[in-house]
Amino acid sequence: MAGRRVFISGVGGELGTQVACLLEAEDWVGPVAGIDADPPRARFRRTTYHRIHPDEHDRIVATVTDFDPHVLVHVGVWEPHSRASPRDAARLTDRAATSILGAAAECRSLEHVVVRSGIEIYGRGRGALTRPDEDADLRPTSGWGRTVADIERTATDVARRVGVTVAPIRLASVIGPHVPSPLGRVLRLPAVPFDLLADPSFAVVHQDDAARAIAAAARAGLAEPVNVVANDSITARQTAARGRRLPVPTLGPQWAAVRGACHLAGAPIPDHVHESLTRGRLADNGRMRDLLGFAPSRTTADVIGDLYGWPSVVRVAAARQVA
Template identity: 30%
Template sequence: MGARVLVTGLGTFWGGRVAQTLEADPTVEVIVGLDREAPKIPLERTEFVKADQSYSILSRIVKATQVDTIVHTFLVVDSTRMSGRTLHEINVIGTMNLLAAAGAADSSVRKIVVKSSALVYGSSHQDPVWFREETPRSQSPRTRVERSLCEVEGYLSDFAEDNPHVSVTLLRFANVLGTDIVTPLTKALDLPAVPFIFGYDPLLQFVEEDDVVRSIEFTLRHDVPGIFNVAGDGRLPWSEVAAICNKPQVPLPPVLTNWAVAPFSRLGIIDLPPETVALLRYGRGIDNRRLKQAGFDYGYTAAGAVESFARAQRLRRTVGDSRPAYTYDADVEAFFRHSPAVVRQPE
């Protein structure tokens, strides 16, 4: 594993968890985290740098910290969280700036790991049952988040070609389920009745959140350049996912579904972006064998990820949702990290 690591999206769910994992490894000397927002989980030695959404500060940071590894977790895959414009800014322009910094003539960067999404395959009736990493998508991307991710991947493959001395790993994750993560699908599964499109019962595939972090760690630890799908084994129908969560289902109309969903989205009842509606119609499967062949061991199957989510959901129903107790305070963090008053235990 690289000794000096830059994590983008430190304030996000994934960035924070990756940084936590890196902190546990004594061979990692320096961890620098970049984000627009402060981290939401306590970190011991990660240095947080506040950046704007397009990461214009990045080339200076890379030069100043001489990082050898960049973990790019800050790709937005949930389009319900922000406007299309912001999403484009973060995904496309942010990645462009990141690659520009990493590809500078005197750059110290030797490894880049990017967390992308199976959204780049889309979801259409012309899809194969399983997408391999090489399989092209069946229809051109229509939603903003899909277009932006496809653009990002285009930049990355150009970058990998132009910089053969940098090991570039691109991970495409299936829909994530687990104990903590919140996505449009988990929000749908948290409703009193789970929406489905009448007449369709698509096969979905999931990856557990632990496996997400572990797979990122795995690619950091091993030299595995290339594109990898990350998803638990098997697929299961959406009706079965609802059944495992012990929820009844409520039908959405099979025609003009996006229009029917729109007023509910506005009211904040159902939050189903168009790419999720497409998924609930046709499903998606990605072939996870390449990462397995590289040596990664999945902790959960797709059904296991659903079970993990269902257990956490049942627990939450009893003990309630926990509210944030940790807030990042720059002065406090700086004190603990840098003040001579703090007695540091030698390693």
Template identity: 30%
Template sequence: MGRVGRVVLVTGVSRDLGRRFARAVANDPAVDRVIGVDVVPPRGDIGNVSFVRADIRNPVIAKVIVKEDVDTLVHMSVIATPGSTGGRIPMKELNVIGTMQLLAACQKAPRLENLIIKSSATVYGASSRDPAMFTEDMEARRLPTSGYAKDVHEVEGYARGFARRRPDVRLTMLRAANVLGPHVVSPMASYFRLPVMPTVLGFDPRLQFLHEEDLMAVLQHSVTHDVSGTFNVAGDGVLTLSQAIRRLGRQAVPLPRFAVGRVGLLARQAKLADFSPEQLALLTYGRGMDTTRMRHQLGFEPRFTTAEAFADYAASVPNGRHTSERMLAGVTGILEAGGVGRG
């Protein structure tokens, strides 16, 4: 008797979200087997997932896809935190070179039917020229020249190229808003855990969030529903940065943009947060995404609104009494140097 369900390969299972998604989708009755791939084994229980140690930057990944008879591939290895990979260069290698090798492997996999890529709203950038809401047909007003945003832009471009070469494979790209939840490790989650909340003087950006459980759900929905295309994915509504800070019970410290960048450098040196140029742009201009296509075409409805996702995350954040003296001293130094007075 032949198999009845899908055979799913998930990349990036050594990271918490990848591991948890692989476990969840393995319990879906529409799925026969799940193979988790990463360079190191995941920590914690992976349930019914078969782990294969493999580097997606190595052509050997093609053998894994063919040998395991994979028909559905979920790519979750595009990461936003250089600190977790040993720096920006290894991060770019994993994100861009890894995706290129993975797509080359998919090209050689005749049984592959579905490719699902966890992308990011970061692809739209954040600038003063942005529309109120980005639709999936829009592009960044300023194309990214470096960092995670450039990686995401390149990954999406390679994926579209693959789709043209293999029109028989269903491609689903999910442009997720900033993911938050009690278990999330990300630049945005790290920012909201800072004991001091630097904000850009004169700006109160609008933000959208996606709860980690809704990320799991939309990925699983994409595995089991035959819908192709690119989709913005976010919880309903927006929060302004000032609202988010108030709900955390934190104190905002408004600074000129250059000074916020300096505080970000201090936070990175103190290993408190991964501040990046795209993070600074988001904290200045914000971003909004239209999610009509997610509801009407993909057929997915997030369980958490943006405000509810933030509230659930906020409940897991320490109250801030254990502050970083080094960072507090650094912010004070920037203020005393006249940072606020210089625009």
């Protein structure tokens, strides 16, 4: 298996950069290449980076097919209100997936596809399981949930058509010191809203563990979905107490005003985050150790504790004024 060519979409983002660095250290990995609209967040040792926007369909197809990967790792997705508005995030994600996965289908050497997905794919509608496993029905009830469902569907169709395996990695909300997480931004506000009637539990995953899971799926040639979720859970009110924030009890109609205020404060609440705060977001991670061979290094409580330990942005005045 040595010398396998690996192509990574979204290699410029925090998660994609970390996945590339992990794969560079793998004995089975040969040449590595990747694309993104933004430059990588670290210096690569042997990954070739191509700066290509998702709208440049022909360049994407040519770059992927010329490289002819054995393994495609597709993490080039935009979570709503992470780096783009919900509308732009859905558009960019769809264009990237269509171009990259479509190009991969034309690669003769392709053997395996890993795609980033999310536990939002299960939805939180009436009758939904509180802690779904990978066999649960897929009934997304948010824009982000429908987006990752579309990615999985496209990847599965491509894999079936060309006879390769596909591994959807269903991540909980990814939080880390450099991840543009809409949930993380809300929880870092001086005042944190929580649902007065429910205050349900949710789980997250640290960016290090998310990257390790994706790299492990590529190494193992995983051929089925897996939930990647940190152990234990927490509520919005508990996070506020842990971070010494002001907890703001919120009832149904009041959420519209709260979401507007959070938007003005620089922490917009997309519908999947609102869903997590009002209905909870958990998933069964029982298969993770068996399928990927690792357990998360941090619990949900650890990740939230780290969230409040990161320094805030401090504006430093210039030493002297310049024209």
